[in-house]
Each structure stands twice: as C-alpha cells, then as structure tokens.
Amino acid sequence: MDTQTLVRLLDLTGIAVFALSGALMAVRLRQTLVTASFFALVTGVGGGSVRDLLIGAPVFWVQDGAIGAVCIAIALVVWVTPERWWQGQLLEWADAAGLAAYAVFGTAKALAWGVAPVPALMMGVITGCVGGTIRDILAGVPSIIMRPEIYVTAAALASGLFLVLTSLGVATSVAAVAGAASGFVLRGAAIRWSLALPTYRGRPESR
Numbered sequence: 461m462d463t464q465t466l467v468r469l470l471d472l473t474g475i476a477v478f479a480l481s482g483a484l485m486a487v488r489l490r491q492t493l494v495t496a497s498f499f500a501l502v503t504g505v506g507g508g509s510v511r512d513l514l515i516g517a518p519v520f521w522v523q524d525g526a527i528g529a530v531c532i533a534i535a536l537v538v539w540v541t542p543e544r545w546w547q548g549q550l551l552e553w554a555d556a557a558g559l560a561a562y563a564v565f566g567t568a569k570a571l572a573w574g575v576a577p578v579p580a581l582m583m584g585v586i587t588g589c590v591g592g593t594i595r596d597i598l599a600g601v602p603s604i605i606m607r608p609e610i611y612v613t614a615a616a617l618a619s620g621l622f623l624v625l626t627s628l629g630v631a632t633s634v635a636a637v638a639g640a641a642s643g644f645v646l647r648g649a650a651i652r653w654s655l656a657l658p659t660y661r662g663r664p665e666s667r
Contacts, residue, residue, distance in 0.1 A: 466633045470640065471508075471520075474562030475527060476534060477554040478591045479504035483535040484551040485599050493539050499595060500535035501528060506591035511566050511583050515573045552651050555592055555604075556614070560643035563588035563615040564622045564636050577623050584619030585612060588643075608659045610650035618643025 482503025486496035505521045505528075512519045521527040538546060566587025570580035589605060589612055596603040604611045622639030626632060649655055 466636055470561045470565040470568075470636060472530075474558045474565055474588075475504045475508070476530060476558075478507075478558035478562065479531040479534045480538065481551050481555040481558065481592065482531075482595045483538040484546055484554070485595055485601075486535070487538055487543070487546070488551070489599060493535065496539055497532045497535040499598065500531040500538075502598065503591045503595040504531040504534075506594040507562060507587040507589060508566065508591075510590050511570065511587045514586070515570050515575055515583060517569070517573055549651060553648070556644055556647040556651060559588040559592070559611070559615050559647055560618045560640040562591075563618040563643055564639045567619040567622055567639075568632070568636065571626075577627070581616065581619045581623055584622070585615045588615035588618070608656035610646060610655050610657060613657065614643045614647035614650065617646050 479500040482499035482501070483496045485503075486499040491499070509519050509521070511517075563584040565584075567580050567584030569587075570583035571577070575583060593603050593605055618639045620639075621642050622635050625635035625638060630638075
C-alpha cells in the first residue's frame with residue numbers, strides 16, 4: 461500500500477467512525493434523522509475543519525462532496541437499523557478508533573503543508589479531539605476532555621509516535637499504522653479499565 465492510499469484510508473476511517481459516534485449520540489438522545497445527520501457531519505469533519513483553517517489549507521470536506529454524503533449515509537444506517545445493534549460501548553470504541561486514525565492523519569497533513577513537527581503534533585491532537593468535543597457540546601453532555609479519563613493523551617501518543625518513527629526514517633505507512641494502533645490501544649485501555657491522569661489538587665495551605 462503506497463503512502464497516499466494509506467493517508468486517504470486513515471482520513472476516511474477517522475471521518476466514518478466519528479460520524480458514527482455523532483449519529484449514535486443523536487439517536488440515544490431520541491433526536492430526529494435531520495439532527496442525527498447534522499451530528500454525524502459536524503463530528504466527522506469538525507476536527508479536520510479546524511486543522512485546515514489553522515494551517516491555511518482548503519477545508520477538506522468542502523472540496524470533496526463525497527465526505528458529506530458518507531456522513532449522512534452513516535446517520536441513515538444508524539437510524540434505520542435495530543437499536544440493539546448499537547448498544548453497549550460502541551460509541552466510545554468508535555470514538556477511540558476515530559481519535560487514533562485522525563490524530564495521525566492530521567499530523568501527516570500538517571507536515572505535508574510545511575508545518576514544523578511540534579505544531580504538527582498539535583494539529584494531530586486538534587484533528588482527533590475537536591469533532592468529539594463539538595458533538596458533546598451540542599448534545600449537552602460533559603465533554604470527555606473535561607474529565608481526567610485518558611483521551612487527549614491518546615491522540616498525542618498516536619501523533620507523537622508517528623512523528624518519531626518518520627523522523628527515524630521508518631516508512632510513512634508503517635509509522636502511520638504504528639501511531640494509530642498505539643493511540644487506539646491506549647484509549648481502549650482507558651475505556652476498559654477507566655484509566656485517568658492525576659487531577660490537580662492544589663497545594664495545601666500553610667498555617
């Protein structure tokens with residue numbers, strides 16, 4: 461598989477699973493098909509849109525009409541299929557897959573547009589995290605980034621490992637798979653075992 465094909469696959473994977481998580485959120489809240497489609501779209505393209513605006517690239521889904529169609533199609537599939545298909549932690553696992561794939565893709569695109577490595581890592585995190593954040597805000601639920609559970613850290617791991625491996629001369633396709641896999645495993649572990657980072661407790665007051 462050549463690099464261009466792999467990057468495109470990561471892009472579509474991130475969009476599709478984020479769109480799925482957005483549609484699932486809407487149907488769990490007993491919203492309309494229009495709302496489910498809107499949730500799928502903004503969740504699928506939210507992070508990438510912010511990334512493209514920051515790096516000065518054309519907003520990707522405006523240039524590719526198929527992406528919006530895919531998001532709406534996913535919302536329709538969720539809407540017409542039995543609810544039991546989507547029970548359990550599927551939303552969380554779909555979000556984990558999107559987070560990992562999209563973090564790597566966002567970093568790769570930023571590098572391709574001449575962004576330096578450290579800001580490129582940040583673009584990867586933004587790409588992976590912003591769509592889910594927008595979804596949660598629209599749904600009126602506490603955003604995952606406001607909880608200590610590992611989330612942003614998983615995106616940073618995926619992006620950072622991709623950057624390190626490519627800087628060491630590892631093939632882009634191998635680095636991308638390794639980075640996305642590492643981010644997914646870390647986020648999956650957080651889902652499975654409720655892993656969280658320490659929270660700020662403040663310094664004890666002196667007497």
